[in-house]
Amino acid sequence: MGINIDKIRADFPILQRKVNDVPLIYLDNAATSQTPKQVIDTIANYYAKYNANIHRGVHTLSQEATELYEGARKNIQTYFNAKESHEIIFTSGTTHGINLVASGYASLLNKGEELIVSEIEHHSNIVPWQMLCEQTGAELKVIPMNINGELEMSAFDRLLNAKTRLVVVNHVSNALGTINPIKEIIKKAHAVNAKVLIDGAQAAPHIKADFQEIDVDFYTVSAHKMYGPTGVGFLYGKEELLNSLPPYQGGGEMIHEVTFEKTTYAELPHKFEAGTPNISGGIAFGATIDFIKGIGIDNIANHEKTLLEYATKSLLNIEGLHIYGNVANKTAVISFNIEGIHPYDLGNILDKLGIAVRTGHHCAQPIMSYYNIPGTVRASFAVYNTLSEIDTLVKGIQKAITLLK
Amino acid sequence: MGINIDKIRADFPILQRKVNDVPLIYLDNAATSQTPKQVIDTIANYYAKYNANIHRGVHTLSQEATELYEGARKNIQTYFNAKESHEIIFTSGTTHGINLVASGYASLLNKGEELIVSEIEHHSNIVPWQMLCEQTGAELKVIPMNINGELEMSAFDRLLNAKTRLVVVNHVSNALGTINPIKEIIKKAHAVNAKVLIDGAQAAPHIKADFQEIDVDFYTVSAHKMYGPTGVGFLYGKEELLNSLPPYQGGGEMIHEVTFEKTTYAELPHKFEAGTPNISGGIAFGATIDFIKGIGIDNIANHEKTLLEYATKSLLNIEGLHIYGNVANKTAVISFNIEGIHPYDLGNILDKLGIAVRTGHHCAQPIMSYYNIPGTVRASFAVYNTLSEIDTLVKGIQKAITLLK
Amino acid sequence: MQTLKEIQESIIEEFAIFSDWTEKYEYIIDLGKSLPLIEPQHKTDENIVKGCQSNVWLHADFQDGKMIYKADGDAIITKGIIALLLRVYSNQSPKEIVNSDLSFIDSIGLKEHLSPTRANGLVAIVKRIRIEAIARTK
Amino acid sequence: MQTLKEIQESIIEEFAIFSDWTEKYEYIIDLGKSLPLIEPQHKTDENIVKGCQSNVWLHADFQDGKMIYKADGDAIITKGIIALLLRVYSNQSPKEIVNSDLSFIDSIGLKEHLSPTRANGLVAIVKRIRIEAIARTK
């Protein structure tokens, strides 16, 4: 049942690295996870054997590259249980996916209609909706958080009404790790005929969402946060909803026919995939899914739960350390501060000790405003992290305190 | 002065491949060029040693990845002689770059104002402007082509007027290879205060544009067509013009400060680079520039000129073969048809012989309409192609004719 | 009258004798050349499938419990494959068509031509052949 | 009065004695702690540079031909580096400041703190120090 951490670690060449002459301890996984050699090799192998522009090509390379790329799409579809593979739109990442939907809604929203977002979102899931509301005159409502970093669901109930067109919430908060009750949110939103977009960037590395089971309308993800390459992600959307959105970008692939008088658009998924895509990235995203399936997402989640519990307990032993986000249902992310110490200073010292954590507002300034803090130190874990790395982290923090106080 | 083709070919692992049991002859470079091991290794090395989310990170990996990424931006800036490195906006490719500008102009254009495009554009440089004109009520004017595949410059002179806001033309036509007189176009457009966007996708692998010298306003490129990876490109824009455009996508990085009341945007280039970018792609794009510099773009152009002349002469010896695009000033692209043979059939047979060419409309349907043909067969050359490959191509075509006629 | 399955099998047998791709393609090209497959009046906009690579036309009729398909294409190799498809599907009952599979194309080594991303119109033809048959089973 | 160049050299000398990064950081942290660098009334919105990681403030005065800089930051390491910067730049003539370079930061192994992408506000501080000096050379 368990997993073999040594074996998994051996798949990640970067974990052999030293930083400032000590072995790297990488705890910045919520920003970008590391990449196993299976994925790196897939990229190198693509360029060494199959590289060609896909779709519409008659020659063998183009056919093979297309099959690999479309195979990756199918792999993603199956893994997340989407109904159709053309409901998986390849994007350059979560931000792109969210903007695609926000831009499409510009033509569907009317003044006075409402969008609901939450207070614990990443800027990528706030700013596009602000821009959309500015453009359309729709109103942006905010589900407030409480001190534990949870959404106030009773407030959500009050915000929902017949004018609500869209609810956008992350599945997991990047700054706090909170797992939001998205199934409940989707159900309630559907009851007033609103659609729901879930930002799954922080969930996908830890939890498998079953798109049909949760009945989500849109779900979007970045490969680079789930052991995959940079520059690729996907947007899932229900077929009829994707069909109802106008195309986002114009260009090759998304076209059926072009004349200067009239242009007709291609079918899904091509309608939203203008231009040559990140072919190597898409194919490597497929290999990423295989990597996760190989270990098993439940095994990953179990291991990370052990890490989270151990790290929480160990960190709370440090005097003056305060953890932000204290819900039972969270992923292995710990955002914290130490009384009298600026997060930037702590991050600096930890880096000198070879420990990579993220410091700052984590692109979630509303959360920082809520707690009235400039930022936090965030340690975020992945399947390759170990309990002994957590011990080193704790020792590092203690050393930093001695230096800084 | 010459180049060592064997040495260059040895850098491209894919050229060792066999297709249908014969050695691959890759003549589909205008769709996607092949990738040298220097670029492949840069990607693999990035993931094995430096992978981290860039900007704002305090830890060493993030700092190093940021330096590599920003170093690539500087490398591109220097190579194309942009004034400032923040005038180079990383994109996912040419299509993205064009859409970014088109979307920005939505807030700058007024009804009755005019855009000029040409008849020999790729769909990616047509559709976004059609969408823009539909949105704003601006009018799209088309510079016609002539039978040789050249722009009718006298018609351009007549189309230009005080209402012209933007002229968008490719530097090199993907379907014909025609090199357009962009310096003249820019000069004339500036004389009526219009701005110019040049689609450089097909030029960058063959010609070095000096942005300050030609005084271009926007110029955009895809790495995958110039020996680089898929999923990355750049948009160059003059600083004051980029500043005048509203942000394209909302998200992380492009933000200075976010509250639910008001969001302020970051400075260039971040304003246009929302979300985690294609970090490995950007860094590998830098390696691509180094690869081209290592050979020398003039040496590349000279070699390709030899290929073009030899191939043109050889192909014209084939009875019934007609070449589309017959200007003196063209890149190594030959679009052709053979009387009585459908391009798709010819492409099929050539593929069986290991020869990869592209067939179809090449995402340039207006050109096909002009010639009233369903498509062409396009052989496009790169620095690693050889005269003997052209001989094989000619033999292959002759064999195909025997089979098909 | 051969059944659909029997026709597929005899096509597979015929293709087994080809010793290389050239022979196979010569045969397909001959098939493609041999027949004007559709009456001009049926080459309508409604019946066209515009592939990115080549255009195809399909016209369906229903006579005496059998589907009668006519089709055409502008590329000769596509046309040859269309000829094979019609040999299999035309003159069969809707039910047989709906229950059939296309694996014979695989067996004769022409799978790539029916790849959904090839944009030669053939996938759309096969889809239409089935749709027209399904419409007649109700 | 030491010249700007001399101050930089003496800082380099001071740092040369540290045998590891811990000693160096202890020293910088001490520098950071030792001084409230700016008067509260000068901690205005105008003088703030909001870095993504930490905030810094800079106030400039011109007295008797010399620039007088006061600055502050909310992170202690940043503050320590600010203290070094002020030791170098404050009380120097605008001309000397404009003609100076920052290579001493490199020599003492703190280059990463002045990386433009670090978002700790220090790069902006250096920029402002120069801009204020340039304004007084005209």
Ligand SMILES: Cc1ncc(COP(=O)(O)O)c(C=O)c1O
């Ligand atoms: C002239 C031209 N413009 C634009 C594009 C689109 O480039 P991409 O697909 O990389 O976005 C192409 C690619 O074929 C092209 O040839």
Ligand SMILES: Cc1ncc(COP(=O)(O)O)c(C=O)c1O
């Ligand atoms: C919750 C959440 N949403 C969206 C994003 C943006 O993802 P990307 O930068 O890959 O577009 C992130 C990344 O930090 C995130 O954590």
